[in-house]
Amino acid sequence: MRQLEKCSIVTARDTMRQLEKCSIVTARDTMRQLEKCSIVTARDTMRQLEKCSIVTARDTMRQLEKCSIVTARDNETTRKVQHSGSDRSGPSVRERNTPSLKFLVVALSLLLLCALVALCVVGVLYFSKGVSSESVSDQCASAVEPMSAQLHNATAAAEQLKSHLHQVQANYENALRNIASFNETERKYEELKVKSRKAHEAFSNCSDCQNCALCGDGWKPFGVKCYYFSTDKLNWMNSRDHCAEKGGHLVIITSQAEQDFLALHLHENHWIGLNDLETEGKWMWVNHQSLTETGVTFWYKRSGQPNEPDNWKNEDPSGENCAELHSSDTWFDASCHKLKKYVCVKDKLNFF
Missing domain, CATH: 3.10.100.10 (Mannose-Binding Protein A, subunit A)
Known part of the structure; x- marks a missing residue:
């Protein structure tokens, strides 16, 4: 155990600390980077990801190599140091923890990829919704304008018809009055005609x-x-x-x-x-x-x-x-x- 401490064998806890020191981008950092880069559409998202150098799976592996996270060479060196006590102590702790470390790195990379895909989908959906809302708003505005013009024309036509109706009603009332006056005149004429005929006949029949x-x-x-x-x-x-x-x-x-x-x-x-x-x-x-x-x-x-x-x-x-x-x-x-x-x-x- 003391020999393991002297050789500074990297454990899982050391690996996590190294990842923090190397500033490996987490899902939260990805969100912050996306906000800073103002990603809009799906295409813009991919371009912004390239510009902002968002860490992909390959970048993650490269960062791990730069930070001297355990590589095959380190493993070989460790094995030489431990060679003298390998027969007594058996497989080292580092050898046992190396598969777990790789699995953790792969899991983190996959998690980052899933987060990126999810953000791309959200960006696409948001942009599509925004475009669709603007399109609907434009269509509504373009439909409302001709309808407003038609409503104005219909109102003007209704007012004109109303004035014509009043004029026709006035003419109709005047015609009724004229007809009544004509009927009265005709009635008086017939009465005078009957009286004249009677007077004519009476005068004709007068022998004197x-x-x-x-x-x-x-x-x-x-x-x-x-x-x-x-x-x-x-x-x-x-x-x-x-x-x-x-x-x-x-x-x-x-x-x-x-x-x-x-x-x-x-x-x-x-x-x-x-x-x-x-x-x-x-x-x-x-x-x-x-x-x-x-x-x-x-x-x-x-x-x-x-x-x-x-x-x-x-x-x-x-x-x-x-x-x-x-x-x-x-x-x-x-x-x-x-x-x-x-x-x-x-x-x-x-x-x-």
């Missing part, structure tokens, strides 16, 4: 008024007017001129009562003061009033065939441009050149 209405020979009184039913036949133009010579004009029919009165005295067709000589299809009375202004029409209507006026041109190529009052109490268009009886009218006031 009929006796005092001096219309003249051949004229028949009705209301405030006198009517002349011709016995001769003329074309429409000559009939118009002849009525003017007698102080009147071809009859203008403005009511159902007047239409009924004329039909009672007709036994054949008579010219009336209606024509479309100036514009085809635009029928005008001899006083230049349109049918729309007088408000009454009594054209003949056929079932399954064109109604009157039909402007038939088989007899006259120029068409049928003058109106006649038929004995059936309806109007027909006819050729203005045909010879027909006619009805003239004038006011009674001309004779009072």
